[in-house]
Amino acid sequence: MPKRRRPSSSHRQDFLADGVPEAHQRLLEHVLANNARLSKVKIAKLPHGIGIVASERVQKNEEITFIPKSLLVNLYDIEFPNSSPIDHPTKVHSSLAAYVASQFHAPNSNDPFISILPPFSSFKSSMPLFWSKEVLTNCPPWIHSFALKQQEKLKDDYEHAVKVHRDARGVEFSKEEFEWAWAVVNTRTIYYRPKKWYKVPAEDCMTMCPFIDYYNHDARGDESCTVSFSTDGLRVTTQKPYAPGEEIFVTYGEYNNDHLLVEYGFALPANRADNINIDHWVFSKLSSRHQEILREMSFNGGYLLDENEVCYRTMMALRLAIISDDDLGIGKRYWDFVKLVEGEMEEDEYVELYEMDEKMVGGMLKEVVEAVVKYGEEKTENLRQMLADEEFLEQKDSIGSAIERWGQMIDIIAKYREKNK
Known part of the structure; x- marks a missing residue:
């Protein structure tokens, strides 16, 4: 196993803009201590939330972030009982949410990644899944119907998590903690398929990735950074140059604002993929x-x-x-x-x-x-x-x-x- 290194305070500050809350500093220390590589980027507080900006001039085709496999949060790279989609009839979204929710009850729980995730109140206000019947009834019909489908999926996933993880294995989490974690998984996972998962359906190949999580979405796939996978981890590479202070984006896909709202809890003011x-x-x-x-x-x-x-x-x-x-x-x-x-x-x-x-x-x-x-x-x-x-x-x-x-x-x-x- 690679030896962990503790980043110096001055080195850590190279990747933090002014005004970033302390919880994000802790996560930065954590990823750097576990062999992440960052280049010419900073975590910054922006008008629309936390994001990544260029700290200096960045060229096209530059690798600006590498996150090693050891930092990934998924059902292949973590130990969690009864959760392998290969060995158990599990539901990946449900089991991953159960794992995230259980971290509140883990011994000496102080996970720096968990600490930077949005509170449940944020998801309740931003995701139609949690909106009241009165509000949903007055939403565009597609948003209304999709939110109802999500509510059914959340209900089924919670029942699965209780049966497979809480009752069978004694994993601790409350219903509210699970619902929060389910929203976290829904909004913060990206596609990731280890070699042994070749038979696992694509929609179940989910991983969360500290730091890469900071990159915000832009529908312009030809300009946004690429996220590539290899046996040792995930890399973010630019497709265009960036000036110092310019926000750097990845893309979730060319989705309209209905999709972005129900799946991620936001809509873009100027979305060229909107319809x-x-x-x-x-x-x-x-x-x-x-x-x-x-x-x-x-x-x-x-x-x-x-x-x-x-x-x-x-x-x-x-x-x-x-x-x-x-x-x-x-x-x-x-x-x-x-x-x-x-x-x-x-x-x-x-x-x-x-x-x-x-x-x-x-x-x-x-x-x-x-x-x-x-x-x-x-x-x-x-x-x-x-x-x-x-x-x-x-x-x-x-x-x-x-x-x-x-x-x-x-x-x-x-x-x-x-x-x-």
Whole structure:
């Protein structure tokens, strides 16, 4: 095992900007003492929270962070009973959350990584998973439905953790500690697959990584740093130069703000990957038979609109919607639609053949867009009334986030309308 080294105070300060709380200094000492390598970066307190900035000029393709395998927090690199997805029928998210929650009760518990994690109150206000029924009911439909699915998963994972870890092995944690830890795992894990985990599903290959956790998200994957894996640890490498003081980002993927909000508890003010899920309103135009056919074609749902256009899936759904139930499965128009879906007919050819139908599709799309705006304005007004009600005083942050998201969506539609006059 490599010999640990204790960083000097002056060396430690090389990686800390002014005003960073003491808990982060402790974590920095911990990772440096365990053979992490940092180059030209600093932990900094930024307007949106803690992040990483360049301490001096950084070039493209520079390795700026290395975190050794020994510091990773996952079910492969830590000892935790009944948790291996290879040896036990475990749920990785559940077991990893049980481990994190149990650290409050570990002997001489003073884990520097645990100490820098956000408090439960932060997750309760930022993640729709923990928002009240009244707030969720007034959120965009996709956020509402996804949060309900998360609530069910959290419930199942807690029951699993109690049975497999607390009851069977005597691991200590309360329900609130588990819920906090579950949110920590949900928001702070990255993909990591050890060689022996080749049969483990990708969604279960989860690890938390001290220090790399500080890098904030940017949707620009071609500019954000890359995180690469090797047998000895994780590395962060730049894809562009950085000036001193400039924040350095990694990317979680090109996700819209709905996804970022429900999975991570934040939305980006300027997210070039942002769009709107309009399933709720497109489905209102589809009969059960339409939806059955679209499901068979793998076109049922996932309907998106951004500031430039609606997605191809949306157009296909609306093209089917104007065909009456009586005509489904028969006639040239229906079978030409099937050819279009299967790639046997070009879209331009289909549009030319069914010019009048396309006008009907355009009219239906306009109705969908108008319905989104009307619905959003109604829900926003409901949320604003809740803000003025003392009953919801403690929920003002979650209400504010929901209002902000509706504002972003309505702004996307305004831009879409302007570009598609």
